[in-house]
Amino acid sequence: MSTPSASLAQPPTAGERWMDLGLRRGAQALAVGVLVLLAAIVVEIGAVAAPAVRERGVDFLTSSTWDTNRDEFGILPHIWGTLYSSLLALLIGGTLGLAVAVFISQRFLPRRLELLLKNVVDLLAAIPSVVYGLWGIFFVIPAIRPFTAFLHEHLGFVPLFDERSPGPNMLASSLVLAIMVLPTMTAVSRDAIATVPRKLREAAFGLGATRWECILGVVLPTAATGVFGALVLAFGRALGETMALAMLLGNRNEFNVSLLAPGNTLAALIANTFPEAQDHERGVLMYAAIVLLSITLVVNMLGTAILVRSSRKAAGARP
Amino acid sequence: MTATEPTSAAAVAEDLVIDLKLDKLWYGKFFAVRDTHVPVTRGTVTAFIGPSGCGKSTALRCLNRMNDLVDGFRFDGSVHFQSRDIYHPTIDPVAVRRYIGMVFQQPNPFATTVFKNVAFGLRLNRFRGDYEERVEHALRRAALWDEVKDKLHSSGLALSGGQQQRLCIARAIATEPEVLLMDEPCSALDPIATRRIEELMTELKERYTIVVVTHNLQQAQRVADMTGFMYVDTTQGGRTGYLVEHRPTAELFADPRAEETRQYIRGEFS
Amino acid sequence: MTDIRVQTGPQPSPERDVPVERPKLEHDLRAVRTLFDRLLTALCALLSLVAALPLFAVLWLLIERGATNFRLDMLWSLPPSGLDTTGGGFGNAILGTVYMVGIASVLAVPTGILAAIFLAEYGDGTRLAAVIRFAAKVLTGMPSILAGIFAYAMVVLATGHFSALAGGVALAVLMVPIVVLTAEQAIRAVPQKMKDAAVGMGATSAQVVMRVTLPTAMPSVLTGVMLAIARAAGETAPLLFTAQFSNYWLRLDRLEDTASLAVLIYQFSGSPYEHQIEMAWTAALVLVLLVLLFNIAGQVLAARSDHSRH
Incomplete structure (x- = not known):
């Protein structure tokens, strides 16, 4: 291109063109790297778990004994404990989280207070889980002790309360776990609620609905998919939460339905046992890890897929 | 691609900065523009007018290959800049845009200081010299210097809308491009800021060749030497824009040849 | 002033003395739906409060048990x-x-x-x-x-x-x-x-x-x-x-x-x-x-x- 003397314009140099190509390729490579990372996690953990999986097979999943000396290992109690604590936490944390999400998105409060409450709940997510564990040991467990004693004494014939530990127990663990999944529940379901088109709410109000008639009749049903996705994601968080449970659940490798008894989860088992474990036990723990990975991966993929769907639907519904 | 018209004499070709020949233009399956041929002479202001959706912005964006960014864009025809076909496969669109500057509909300063906004193009073109002098020069010519000389190092986004648009003009002319494209540069501005920009255009045409898209007929009359009127053809089912006539502004407004032009400039439809 | 008297002035004619049902626009706390609405709002507020409490409980205990023993040389x-x-x-x-x-x-x-x-x-x-x-x-x-x-x-x-x-x-x-x-x-x-x-x-x-x-x-x-x-x-x-x-x-x-x-x-x-x-x-x-x-x-x-x- 002929360069007129007056103009300062210069065509891009070869270097600029190489930079352009380099950034494009580099960004793409690293983005693909995120995908590779996920795959590598599955492959690597699979690889270290493979010997134990081959050696122990399905028995490992259905046996309830954990005895290092006799080399007998089974994680049925841990799978049970993982699901049990997570469901309890979801029941409590999910309810609270959804209540907060509704409360801070439906004009109950002045804007500033909404923001304050939102930040308070967000900060709950910032507190490290080991600190929750510490707090649980020295605050929650002693605080609920009279209550669990009462339950055990008067309702001990119910299987839920038939065995009690004054120390670490399922109820305390689930309460702390509920607090930990609450921010996820609030943040994700609040986003889902925010995608409900204004005109739908206005239509409900225009028909003379009260605020709660609008929320229960229009807002929540419309956001239902997103709220369900939030529940699934919160469940995934609970399944994988490690430290608080390692510190509060008592590390007892036995199957138990009592809320007041100690127990164990997959993640807590691995965290508690690994540092002092011998090599062969470490191999077995890797088997437990691949089980945990499989469960959480499925739950997380499900939750994420639900949310992707619901947000796409919401985007499509908007004019 | 069509060859240059055999009739154009060497002397004319010398003055011909841009030769736009759009025969058919699509965005994906949408047939957007047809039969729009506009030669642009050095040192003039050419205006495109017409109802909304007539393809005047599309035509303008062909001149510096901004349409390349739109998925599904393709066209039959050619665009020549100083007798070079800018859509030729060997041409780098990035280089084209360095010679043909653009001012957009919405003022779009970068989120940085006034100074760095104007210096952006200079840095891009690896200018080695006195940046301060260049920046001041560009700001003076954009008639903004007096208003911003004390806040060169505060954010360009803090300026008023009209000031922002003049900042964008300063940014575009700092590198002394050959041609300045302006896509409805005043549509987001109030009347006073608009007048300021129009005055600027008439001053700038001494130096630059300007092509401006406007929906404001008075603006075209005030600033343009040549005016192209585009209209929408709905007869074939779609909404395809085309050039109705392209003539010296005074002639076009005084004595429109086509019925559509006559009705449009009388305000019988918009 | 006089306007008001004019408005209240006209006595209803005997034919029109049938009680006309006027729409009730005031809040009625006894209406079931209003009560339901208030109740749910209160419940929601309570749950939100419960959700916010742990943060302060954690911070309070951290300060009570952590800050009292803090000495700079710990760092x-x-x-x-x-x-x-x-x-x-x-x-x-x-x-x-x-x-x-x-x-x-x-x-x-x-x-x-x-x-x-x-x-x-x-x-x-x-x-x-x-x-x-x-x-x-x-x-x-x-x-x-x-x-x-x-x-x-x-x-x-x-x-x-x-x-x-x-x-x-x-x-x-x-x-x-x-x-x-x-x-x-x-x-x-x-x-x-x-x-x-x-x-x-x-x-x-x-x-x-x-x-x-x-x-x-x-x-x-x-x-x-x-x-x-x-x-x-x-x-x-x-x-x-x-x-x-x-x-x-x-x-x-x-x-x-x-x-x-x-x-x-x-x-x-x-x-x-x-x-x-x-x-x-x-x-x-x-x-x-x-x-x-x-x-x-x-x-x-x-x-x-x-x-x-x-």
Whole structure:
């Protein structure tokens, strides 16, 4: 291109063109790297778990004994404990989280207070889980002790309360776990609620609905998919939460339905046992890890897929 | 691609900065523009007018290959800049845009200081010299210097809308491009800021060749030497824009040849 | 005045003296739906209050048990053994945490930002970008303990040592998806018209990204980075498998077990010695302050960038 003397314009140099190509390729490579990372996690953990999986097979999943000396290992109690604590936490944390999400998105409060409450709940997510564990040991467990004693004494014939530990127990663990999944529940379901088109709410109000008639009749049903996705994601968080449970659940490798008894989860088992474990036990723990990975991966993929769907639907519904 | 018209004499070709020949233009399956041929002479202001959706912005964006960014864009025809076909496969669109500057509909300063906004193009073109002098020069010519000389190092986004648009003009002319494209540069501005920009255009045409898209007929009359009127053809089912006539502004407004032009400039439809 | 009298003046004629049902526009607390509405509002408020309480309960206990024992020399002393009843600190743990989070940031931040550039710019709308975004979201929900096991398999087994490097890799795995997703949002928020301006001046796409898009998005990108750092600094589980713990100072010249605040809290929380438990509380306070500091810094950056864009 002929360069007129007056103009300062210069065509891009070869270097600029190489930079352009380099950034494009580099960004793409690293983005693909995120995908590779996920795959590598599955492959690597699979690889270290493979010997134990081959050696122990399905028995490992259905046996309830954990005895290092006799080399007998089974994680049925841990799978049970993982699901049990997570469901309890979801029941409590999910309810609270959804209540907060509704409360801070439906004009109950002045804007500033909404923001304050939102930040308070967000900060709950910032507190490290080991600190929750510490707090649980020295605050929650002693605080609920009279209550669990009462339950055990008067309702001990119910299987839920038939065995009690004054120390670490399922109820305390689930309460702390509920607090930990609450921010996820609030943040994700609040986003889902925010995608409900204004005109739908206005239509409900225009028909003379009260605020709660609008929320229960229009807002929540419309956001239902997103709220369900939030529940699934919160469940995934609970399944994988490690430290608080390692510190509060008592590390007892036995199957138990009592809320007041100690127990164990997959993640807590691995965290508690690994540092002092011998090599062969470490191999077995890797088997437990691949089980945990499989469960959480499925739950997380499900939750994420639900949310992707619901947000796409919401985007499509908007004019 | 069509060859240059055999009739154009060497002397004319010398003055011909841009030769736009759009025969058919699509965005994906949408047939957007047809039969729009506009030669642009050095040192003039050419205006495109017409109802909304007539393809005047599309035509303008062909001149510096901004349409390349739109998925599904393709066209039959050619665009020549100083007798070079800018859509030729060997041409780098990035280089084209360095010679043909653009001012957009919405003022779009970068989120940085006034100074760095104007210096952006200079840095891009690896200018080695006195940046301060260049920046001041560009700001003076954009008639903004007096208003911003004390806040060169505060954010360009803090300026008023009209000031922002003049900042964008300063940014575009700092590198002394050959041609300045302006896509409805005043549509987001109030009347006073608009007048300021129009005055600027008439001053700038001494130096630059300007092509401006406007929906404001008075603006075209005030600033343009040549005016192209585009209209929408709905007869074939779609909404395809085309050039109705392209003539010296005074002639076009005084004595429109086509019925559509006559009705449009009388305000019988918009 | 007279108007009012005129309005009230006319007596209803006998024919029209039938009681006309007037719409009731006043609040009626006895109406079931009003009561229901109030009740649910109260319940919702109560639940929200319950949800907010734990934060204050945790902070209160941290201050009560952690701050009272705090001594400045804890910040540069080594941990006490079980037999010590006074003295000691967690200087090596602070240093270890900072060092490992630093390694993780060096690995994760550039990677995450470049990947985000791909998702928001180059690959926008492609199936590949959608799949990568999905993978990043799944990674954010992955249990942190698995990141630890991954780094154990990748680094510890390969090098034969527990080390700060392995810990840094584990934390990086947790940081990458956070940085990717927040940076993508930030880059997407840059107005198209700004990018158009740069393109219109003949900037190559790399120049648009490096000189306009990224600088404009940077405050929000940093918000995401701060969140990721805060998350990494508080993580315990991944470090149990990678860095474990050490009672000694960090050494840069070889791979060996490395202390961190989080693991120190975990170990001392189960200690039979009162002094170590007190130390756990003080370390927890310091860790929470560190984490909150990064969180608040992130919030401030976010607020500032919101401000500058309007």
